[in-house]
Each structure stands twice: as C-alpha cells, then as structure tokens.
Amino acid sequence: MPVSSQVHEKTPRPDFIxxxxxxxxxGEKQAIFGIDMAIPENEITALIxxxxxxxxxxxxNMNRMNDLIDGVRHEGDIRLDGVSLYDPSVEVISLxxxxxxxxxxxxxxxxxxxxxxxxxxxxxGRNGKKELDETVExxxxxxxxxxxxxxxxxxxxxxxxxxxQQRLCIARAIANRxxxxxxxxxxxxxxxxxxxxxxxLITTLxxxxxxxxxxHNMEQATRCSDRTAFLYMGKLIEYGKTVQVFxxxxxxxxxxxxxxxFS
Amino acid sequence: xxxxxxxxxxxxxxxxxxxxxxxxxxxxxxxxLERAIRALMERNVELANSVIADDxxxxxxxxxxxxxxxxxxxxxxxxATDLRLVVSSMKISMNLERMSxxxxxxxxxxxxxxxxxxxxxxxxxxxxxxxxxxxxxxxISSYSDGNGSLGASLHTRDKELDKMHKQTTAHxxxxxxxxxxxxxxxxxLIFIVRSLERVGDxxxxxxxxxxxxxxxxxxxxxxxxEREMVEEG
Numbered sequence: 001m002p003v004s005s006q007v008h009e010k011t012p013r014p015d016f017i018x019x020x021x022x023x024x025x026x027g028e029k030q031a032i033f034g035i036d037m038a039i040p041e042n043e044i045t046a047l048i049x050x051x052x053x054x055x056x057x058x059x060x061n062m063n064r065m066n067d068l069i070d071g072v073r074h075e076g077d078i079r080l081d082g083v084s085l086y087d088p089s090v091e092v093i094s095l096x097x098x099x100x101x102x103x104x105x106x107x108x109x110x111x112x113x114x115x116x117x118x119x120x121x122x123x124x125g126r127n128g129k130k131e132l133d134e135t136v137e138x139x140x141x142x143x144x145x146x147x148x149x150x151x152x153x154x155x156x157x158x159x160x161x162x163x164x165q166q167r168l169c170i171a172r173a174i175a176n177r178x179x180x181x182x183x184x185x186x187x188x189x190x191x192x193x194x195x196x197x198x199x200x201l202i203t204t205l206x207x208x209x210x211x212x213x214x215x216h217n218m219e220q221a222t223r224c225s226d227r228t229a230f231l232y233m234g235k236l237i238e239y240g241k242t243v244q245v246f247x248x249x250x251x252x253x254x255x256x257x258x259x260x261x262f263s
Numbered sequence: 264x265x266x267x268x269x270x271x272x273x274x275x276x277x278x279x280x281x282x283x284x285x286x287x288x289x290x291x292x293x294x295x296l297e298r299a300i301r302a303l304m305e306r307n308v309e310l311a312n313s314v315i316a317d318d319x320x321x322x323x324x325x326x327x328x329x330x331x332x333x334x335x336x337x338x339x340x341x342x343a344t345d346l347r348l349v350v351s352s353m354k355i356s357m358n359l360e361r362m363s364x365x366x367x368x369x370x371x372x373x374x375x376x377x378x379x380x381x382x383x384x385x386x387x388x389x390x391x392x393x394x395x396x397x398x399x400x401x402x403i404s405s406y407s408d409g410n411g412s413l414g415a416s417l418h419t420r421d422k423e424l425d426k427m428h429k430q431t432t433a434h435x436x437x438x439x440x441x442x443x444x445x446x447x448x449x450x451x452l453i454f455i456v457r458s459l460e461r462v463g464d465x466x467x468x469x470x471x472x473x474x475x476x477x478x479x480x481x482x483x484x485x486x487x488x489e490r491e492m493v494e495e496g
Contacts, residue, residue: 219340246342248479258342260274261267 013081016041016210017062017180022076024057026069031057033234034076039227044202044211046225046242048218050262054234055214059182061085062212063099064092080180100173100209104185106165108157108172113140113149116157116168120176135175142208143171144201163194167201174209181205183213187220199224218258222246230254274339278348281331282407285352285359288324289403292359293396295321295366296462300392303373303385303455311377314370321363328356347479351472355406358465358472362399365458365465372451379448384438387431388455394424395459398466405473414473415482415493421463428460 015038024032032054039045047055060066061078064085078085085095097120108116115122117139118132126132136153140146145167149160157168166186173181183202187195195217202211202224215221221228222242229239230253238245238254249255256262269275295314302311332353335341341349376382398417405414435449435456442449471482474493482490 218342222342247346249343255343256267259345260270262270263267 012041012043014038014040016081017212018077018079018082019058020077020079022058022061022074022078024054024061024066024074025072027071031234032061035231035236037229037236037239039210039212041210042206042208043226044206044213044224046221046228047212047214047231048216048221048228048257049231049237050257051216052233053231055229055231056184058231059184059212059214062180062182063096063101065101067092097176098178099180099182100176100178101182102166102169102173102184102186104188106162106169106189108160108165108168111157112154113157113160113168114153117171117175119172139171139175140168142174142205143167144197144204145171161194163190163197166190166194166198170198170201170205174205179210181209181211183211185214185216187215187217195220218246230257232257271339274335274341274345277331277335277339278341278345281328281335281349281352284324284328284331285355286403286407288321288328288356288359289399289406291317291321291324292363292366293399293403295363296369296392296396296399299366299369299373300388302370303376303388306373306377306381308374308377311370311374315367318363318367321360325356325360329353344476347476351406351476354472355469358468362462362465365461368458369455372455376448376451379445382445382448382452384435385452387434388452388459391424391427391431391456391459394420394427395462395466398424398463399469402466402469402473405470406476409473409477411474411477411480412494412496414470414477415490417467417470418482418490419494421467424460424463428456431456 017039019035019037019039022032022035023030035054035058047059049055057066061074062080062085066072074086080095080098083090109119111119114132114136117136121127121132121135137146137150140149145164148164149155149168152159157165160168166189170181170186186202187198190198199220202213205211206226213221213225225242227240228242228245230237230245230249230251232253238249238251240250245254246258249258269278295317298310299314301307302314332349335349339345376385398420401413401420402417404410405417432453435453439446439449474480474482478493480493482493
C-alpha cells in the first residue's frame with residue numbers, strides 16, 4: 001500500500017509534537033523561555049520572529065541537534081507522539097530518522113545524486129540494490145526532482161542548480177521515511193521561482209509529513225503554512241492559524257512585527 | 264490600531280495618502296449631497312447643475328483610491344491592520360461613489376421640480392436628509408477614527424431612515440391619487456426619498472467596513488445579537 005494512502009486513513013493527532021514549558025540555555029545565556037505549544041500532525045507550522053528570537057533554537061531542539069553544543073541545558077520537555085525526546089530509551093540516531101532536517105544553505109555531499117539520496121541507508125548498512133533504487137525513485141519523485149534528474153542519477157550533485165540541490169536535500173531527508181521534517185529557512189539562498197517550487201513541494205509533502213519551518217519571509221509563511229508561531233526574545237508571543245495571525249493578530253507585538261513597525 | 268511608524272517611511276506615506284484620499288472623497292460626496300438637497304429646497308437650477316458636473320471628480324477619486332490601494336498591495340504586501348485598511352478603503356470608496364450618484368439623481372430631479380410651480384411638501388424631505396447626512400457623517404468618522412462600535416451602530420440607526428422612507432413615500436403616493444395634476448413632481452419626490460434611503464444603506468455598509476477595519480469581523484448579513492456585541496465593544 002502506498003505510504004500516502006496509509007496516512008490518509010488515520011486521523012491526524014492534534015498534539016503530535018508537544019512542547020511543554022520548554023526553556024533552553026546556551027551556557028549562561030537563556031535562549032528560550034518556557035514555551036508551550038502543540039504542533040498538529042500533517043500540518044505545516046511556521047516559526048517566525050526577528051533574528052535571535054529563538055526560532056531556530058526551538059526547531060533544532062526538535063531533533064536534539066543542539067545536544068552537540070557544549071554547555072547547553074534545557075528545562076521542560078518536548079514530546080513526540082507522547083514520548084519525551086529526552087527519555088533515556090530514546091536513541092538520538094533513531095530520533096533523527098524520525099525527524100529529518102533541511103537547512104538554509106543546500107548542502108549536498110560531494111557525491112552523485114543517487115548516492116546523496118541513499119546516504120543514510122548506506123550508513124545503516126542497507127546496500128541492497130533494489131531497495132536503494134526504489135528509495136531513490138520514491139524520494140526524488142516526492143521531492144519533485146525525479147523528472148529533471150532521472151537520466152543523470154550518477155552525475156555529481158554539484159552540477160544541479162541551487163533549487164534542484166535544495167530539493168535533493170529534501171529527497172535525502174525523506175529517504176528514510178521520517179515522520180517529521182524540520183526546515184530551517186529552506187529558501188533563504190534561492191531565487192523567487194526556485195522558492196515557489198520548494199513551497200509547492202512543501203505543500204504537497206504535508207499529507208505525509210508533519211512540517212515545521214523557520215522562515216524570515218512572512219509571505220512564505222502566509223503562502224504555505226497552516227499555523228504560525230511568532231517568537232520574540234525567546235518567548236512564544238502568539239500561536240494560531242496562519243490566516244488569523246496575519247489578518248488579525250491578537251497581540252500588539254505580533255501586529256508590530258508583521259506590519260513592519262517593530263523597533 | 265498600531266500607531267508606531269513603519270520602518271519604511273514611504274509605506275506610512277502611501278497609507279496616509281490613501282486614507283487622505285478616502286476622507287477627501289467622503290467630504291466631497293457629503294457636500295454634493297448637501298448641495299443637491301439645497302438645490303431642491305431653494306429651487307436653484309444652477310446649484311443642481313454644479314452637483315451633476317462635480318460627480319466626475321468623485322468618480323475620479325474612486326479610480327485614484329483603487330490605484331493607490333493596488334499599488335500598496337503590490338509594493339508592500341501589507342499585513343494585519345494595514346491590509347484591512349487597504350481593503351476597507353477600496354470598498355468605502357465604492358460606496359461613496361454610489362452615494363454621489365444618488366446626489367446626482369437628486370440634483371436632476373430638483374431641476375425638474377424647480378421648473379414646475381412650487382410645492383410646499385418638498386419640506387418633508389428635510390428630516391430624511393438630516394438623518395441620512397448624520398449617518399454618512401458618522402460612517403466617515405467610524406472609518407477615520409477606527410471606531411468599530413460607531414460603525415456597528417449605523418445599521419440600527421438606518422432602520423429609522425427606512426421607516427421614514429416608507430411613511431414619506433406612502434404620503435407622496437396618496438398625494439398622487441388626490442392631486443392628479445402634480446403626479447410628475449410627487450414621483451420625483453418619491454425617487455428623491457428613495458435615494459436618501461439608499462444613502463443610509465450605503466452609510467451602514469461603510470460602518471461595516473469600519474468594523475472590519477478595527478475588529479477583522481464581517482458583520483454583513485449577521486444577526487442583531489452579533490451586531491450588538493460589536494456595538495458594545
């Protein structure tokens with residue numbers, strides 16, 4: 001049975017990712033202050049806010065990327081489908097299989113298109129040609145890149161355009177069938193048309209994945225997200241349906257930020 | 264509403280010229296209406312002619328406001344209150360343009376009535392005009408001051424004008440039957456009363472736009488209770 005139809009049969013969980021009174025410190029500096037939010041399954045949630053507001057820190061905590069930094073600590077919890085990310089039974093490697101990530105600057109490996117997509121499978125020791133071939137086609141189709149690269153799968157990834165390289169990174173992120181995709185300003189380095197292609201792709205992916213996207217581009221948040229969270233100085237100021245947040249924000253700080261009257 | 268300056272000064276300027284154009288158009292429309300009624304009362308054909316001629320300026324104002332609004336949408340992608348201000352300004356200018364058309368209708372009929380022997384019942388128009396003008400005045404204030412409660416109140420107050428419209432029309436209709444010879448003039452008066460009643464409706468529409476501007480709530484075709492909730496803030 002195709003993955004997409006499996007997903008359609010179940011009811012999306014409203015609090016698939018639950019951030020509970022979560023605070024985060026880089027050494028002495030506190031970056032996040034007691035954030036509570038529930039991120040629904042199969043929706044696109046945008047995190048917006050000025051630089052340094054904690055949105056990328058929050059995103060990177062959702063697959064424990066920040067664990068790699070010295071001197072960090074957290075309070076509160078982030079639960080994925082009810083289970084704490086910090087539960088001793090949770091292995092970081094398996095967590096990252098469930099929670100894929102795409103970065104601001106597209107970062108394909110210095111390998112062929114094919115090898116980029118199957119990289120995580122090879123690391124896990126899965127080298128069967130049939131599985132690898134299927135994964136490459138499925139992932140590249142899902143990333144809306146298959147038709148453009150199917151005849152040159154073994155060419156270097158660096159020969160692709162910027163937008164294609166970013167879609168390749170998305171294909172690589174979904175090769176392992178994660179449940180969640182975290183995107184940290186995925187279009188920041190792309191031209192407007194490549195940006196729209198990624199946005200269209202993100203919209204089609206939400207049937208199968210829960211997507212959390214950090215963006216500085218408010219039009220992007222309005223175009224492709226279902227919910228928007230506005231963060232300021234490490235605090236969650238407002239979180240709601242995207243259309244409501246951008247048409248009639250409840251908080252004055254949100255209004256100031258999105259209308260460009262922020263000092 | 265947020266009053267701090269925008270980071271882009273041009274944006275603030277564009278928004279304030281849009282608002283300025285709407286208010287100028289509103290003042291012009293109100294003046295046209297006032298002059299049309301005065302032309303009727305004073306049997307002043309020249310004044311009626313100038314109302315008819317000035318309507319072009321109101322039509323032009325509507326075009327200018329639409330263009331300014333579109334320019335702001337294209338250039339700045341406004342959000343929240345700013346977006347609502349652009350949308351409501353464009354809708355209000357459409358309502359004002361229709362009101363000015365009603366002023367022209369009144370002026371045209373005033374000319375015809377002025378050419379016939381004097382009719383004392385023209386005075387019955389005055390209270391309707393006064394109420395319609397107050398509704399228009401308050402509609403403009405609700406937009407310029409972002410006063411949603413005042414905007415929401417116009418719908419109820421317009422009901423009084425509707426009542427007066429019905430009564431006055433019935434009176435003129437009965438006069439048509441009684442005085443066969445003045446049929447034309449009474450018909451003109453019935454249409455003038457109808458225009459004033461429409462000015463009340465259009466003022467209530469502007470009031471609803473002011474509610475949308477302040478609260479992002481759409482009151483069109485909403486129940487009395489929902490309107491009262493907004494009126495009471």
